[in-house]
Amino acid sequence: MFRFILHRLGMAVPTLLLISVMVFALIRFIPGDPALLMLGDMADAQSLAQMRSSLGLDHSVVTQYLIWIKSVLSGDLGFSISTRQAVLPLLLERFSVSATIVLVAVALATLIAVPVGLFAAWKQNSAMDLGLVAGATLLLSIPSFWLGLLLLYAFGIKLGWLPVVGYVMFADDPLKAITYLVLPIVTLTLVEFGAIARMARASTIEVLRLDYIAHARAKGLSEGAVLWRHALRNAFAPTWTLVGLILGNLLGGIAVLETVFTLPGVGRLMVDSIFARDYPVLQGCLLLITCIYVLVNLCVDLLYPLFDPRVKL
Amino acid sequence: MSAKRTLPAEPARSVAAPARRAWRYPPLNALIGGGLLLVLIGMALLGLVWTPYEPLRLDLLARFQAPSAAHWLGTDEFGRDALSRMMMGARTSLWISLLSVSFAVVAGTLIGMLAGYLRGWTDRVLMMLNDALLAFPGILMALGIMAIIGASQYGIVLALGIAYTPSVVRVVRGSVLSLRELEFVEASRVIGNSEFYTMLRHIAPNCLAPLCVLATSMFGWALLSESALSFLGLGVPPPAATWGSMLAASRPYIASAAWLGIFPGLFISLALLAINLFGDALRDRLDPRMRK
């Protein structure tokens, strides 16, 4: 087990390095640089050169990369070009916003969707099942940003029940923070519910077909016990994988939803730092996102045997 | 963007599809999904030859008109007819999605087959690159690529195509790896066929099923990502319209001209619904386990 973890983490190192190179190259291929953006239409050649050198952009890209890698290895992600904030605290603060929404929404979606999927599978081909599947497919098909906009319009602008914009840190004022979080979380929960419910249903049907369920039924176990003890446990494994995948992806990218709800999340930070050519921030963000992606996948794999006893690490 | 746009929602290859009844009953999802898809494609094709108004014509005196008999879906901030633009947008949106998926499928298949068949170091290096790309948030990569090459229609295709290629590579390589050990592939090699021929003749066709399933879902993601890019500020260049760019453009007016945002979103949802239903049906039909 320990060796497995070590092996997986070791495997992640080249991936991380590659990504850092890719980011470095990608963002520097984008025309325009931070010095130009800061000076705007008033930039003359001399002040541009001065600004570039003060930002360390007058070195070659390779040198810049080596300088960056060296400081990352010593735990320093540098400072934002546009706001001069230290990147690491900035990242963590923004990430906590995105993570709160994603974790709560995905947990809620899973808690609701798994029983629903189980129920639908149990009542397979009934009108109830058809209705649930249709509902889930419908939810799956609604773009999150559109749903977010509609909810924002209804509850924020028309009814005025919830604040439309901004964010209050949970630590500053929990009650107020919740009012800002409700809509994004509801949006994300609804959208992710569809995918998870369908997966839960599909894998339960798969399990229900297997011999040992028939066997359990033949033994005279009640339907409830069959579902609970045998089906759920086994059907949850693929669903769990899906939840892991969703988590891994969402934690790195709810930029659009954050734009709709103007949340200071990490997705928005990345998009803004592309537009501002804020190289250190973007590099830091992607490093964090990739690490999380790797860690989430690792956790999913580690937890997998809990749900599927057939799998040994 | 969320996970299901960048990863198959229900991995067809690891989990059996739900509807066993596909063989016995007419596949309802295929009927509805296919029908809906045909309607949307019809709308796009009709938009090529006829629209109620010229979709690009500005009428600065008739801005922000609510839906009426003259303008079924109202007019936008330049007084252009929203329905006409929606029809024009159907074509552009579907075309962009189709091209990006094709790009990803072709590029991904080539790389995936190469990696899966050659194995060894080529495979290891390619897969490492691929994993790195997979961990890279797709929408961000697309945004970066578009910032580099500019927001042209084909810029979007390239950006989305590149962002989706890694998923295809994964699936194709997986198939190749499992196929190449099978007897008939072995046999082809034994009787002296070249590696290339074997790959083309025996392995490629057998990757088709999972690829079709993936391509269908990718089509939906492409549609969504194109809208998302518009939201983040880099969509199709004007005066072209896509549903996504129309939705994004409507955003400032959501309080005063809600119809401008509601209809494009509705059409995106309908298209996604069609694709999801159709994709379900396709998976039921193609899933290897169903053929047992």
Next chain:
Amino acid sequence: MHHYVKKALYFGVPTLSLCLAALTLQAGEPSLIKVGFNGDIRSTEPGVNRDENSDAFIMHIVEGLVAYREDASVGPMLAKDVTISDDGLTYTFTLREGVKFQNGKPLTAEDVKWTWQHYLDPKTQWRCLPEFDGRGVSKILDISVPEPLKVVFRIDKPNGVLLATMSRPDCGGSGIVHPDSVAADGTWIAPIGTGPFTLGQWKQGQYVELNRFKDYTPRAEAKPDGFTGNKQAFVDRVRFVVIPDAASAKAALLSGGVDVLPDVTAMDEAELKNVPGMQVRTSPVMTLGGLLFQTRDPLLGDVRIRRAVALSLDYSQMVATLSNGLSTVNNSIIPTTSAYYDATAHTGYPYDLDEARRLLKAAGYHGQPIKLIVNKRYPQMFDMGVLSQAMLQAVGVNIVLETLEWGAQLERYQSGNFQMMAFSYSPRFDAALSYESVTGNKDKEPRKVWDNPKALVLLREAQSESVAPKRQALFDQLHTLMLADVPMVMIYNGTSIGVVKAGIEGYRSWPISKPRLWGVSLAATSK
């Protein structure tokens, strides 16, 4: 609304909180105005690592010797008066008495000298250094302090725009700060200025606050006047809330998340003015919006084609749409609000499609595509492109729009690598500065759109001239020359539209467009 303060009161250091509690009991709940900002400030250092928002913010904390008045002319601020020697080389500033820094220390001429030396030190990287070190019109040779409240600046050449440049918000208004604002090693700590507000809490990416400076010494005037006049603050706190997205900012205003939006689009104005409880404050500003040509382009090098474009645009309809009827057409580089905007500047291009067609035919144009760069960061530039494309279609000019990300467009602008682009110059507050931003030698400065030696000579004259009628004659000549050359089509000056919730009194938009929160008060009902 005031949880933050309450918390500070309840959980702060006991003695301190007792004091504060006593204060708040007297004054009632501290008043707060929330203002929407489309981005976070970059730093609190005037004129260094700054952008529009940073400038607007810092102008509440620091004040310069001189400052822009409401009509964008220059008036004294920290100075009581300014005298210029006859040869135009010596500027003597007499400081007002009794002005205090925000740390309680009195303002002296030595502080002014220290601040200016700090700005003129290249290590500071002050944005406006090139304007004063000889790279620009003139060089500051020496700053001396003959009396405790008197500062003398000596320059090497007469400079008609010296005071206007000193007042520029992007230079931080050349704000005077106390030496304690800077650490011993020269790094910036925090601004200790003389302005009506002090630096408050900065929650990066979320908001930045100002607190009222209780010992502020206002000028004797009765009312605020631009960046000068009586700048007494009436609210205890101002919070600039960061809302990057315009649609969200509007939603925030409607739902009470912010009280003031200093800059909304014309489209929003049309909508918001009908909402009960909203007041709209508009003012023309000095931004220069128009289409730039690359005169070295093989196609657009032909002045006939450029002129045909200029004649084919229905300016009144275009400007009415872009500004929702708030701005007027202006084909001149001189802003309509400028004192130099006269009848000559008012003459523009006629709308003459037949003449345009004739010119195009004469130039042998037959529908070759012309690329016009637009961006989505600034909707007015985007819309300008869309409208131009549609209008130019009528005479057969084939415009292809190319949407670039803003940074990429700036790069193209800087390198001159474009055929046409929809662009907006940030405001210059003097006509000579406006002309300077477009005129120059393309070999040396590719970003300059107008490369005409004759124009350059006229411009140099206007820059060193300080007598108004003489300058006027020069500007008139420049305008006529530019209409003939068509290196760009100026279309309009923007409008600054502020939207303020009912109950907030004294907020005004103005040509410099930066929000000002001094002189602004909350009516009792709005609580």
